Amino acid sequence: MNEERIAKPEIAEMNGAATLPRKNGEMVFHDDWERKSFAIAVSLANQGLFDWAEFQRELISSIKDAEGDNPLHPSRGYFESWLVSLENLLEKKLAKA
């Protein structure tokens, strides 16, 4: 395993609302589209299309939106909020490009 094979702490160790869903330390994906949208966001950040911090802010705000005043019963799941933030950010970035 070389450097490239290591997950980035700034991504893997996100705290609070942005904390990645996990079980026994491992990431939990329910469906393939979750896996895919995760990989797209990480890959775009790796390429420098946006900073991870920028994505994280977007993610937190879309999770908060979904939670409203009932954090235990959000209107959509973690990766749906993830997807929404990714779409929002992409729209901004690609409009500029």
Added chain:
Amino acid sequence: MTTHNHDTPNPYHESARDDAENKALTERVNKMEALLLEKGLVSQDALDKLTDIYENDLGPMNGANVVARAWIDPDFKKRLFENATSAIAELGYGGLQGEHMVAVENTPEIHNIVVCTLCSCYPWPVLGLPPAWYKSFAYRSKVVIEPRKVLAEFGTTLADDVEVRVWDSSAEIRYLVIPERPEGTENLSESELAAIVERDSMIGVTKVSAP
């Protein structure tokens, strides 16, 4: 969303979507992916590789493999306690950024627990993502003062004459607990042994039980 009885409420652990919703989401993501591939902003290769890294290299399985090897191979075990960083690298697990790994062995006389009292230093490459409780102030402050009480909260009780050692991780040193091999596992293969080693036992808050 349904209600859950996890100790830490997490509404995200189960998928509450039906097939139609999943299908719509799948199409949404596929469309995005196609656009990005077309623009050359992502590559299929990079996406596959990233998924593999985050999904497979982040779990505690690497640590479990180290433990299982130590249980069956006395020479490896010896090297592990002499220089854990290099012994662990023998199994192909590296990526430690300058930190030294130290392996500590649980025995009938000594029980080791790991904490990071200052922040959340954690042996990433072998244990994956740190659990939320590991980072909590409650665990970090309490385990040093009342380790037996913390152990009891994890359902682990030790005889009074067992010595408890608490190891404080730092940016330089990361600890891995090698739990005791449970009785009744003499006939298990290395991979069968690795499968029974759970993350918490390598932090030292639980013991490994036979399957």
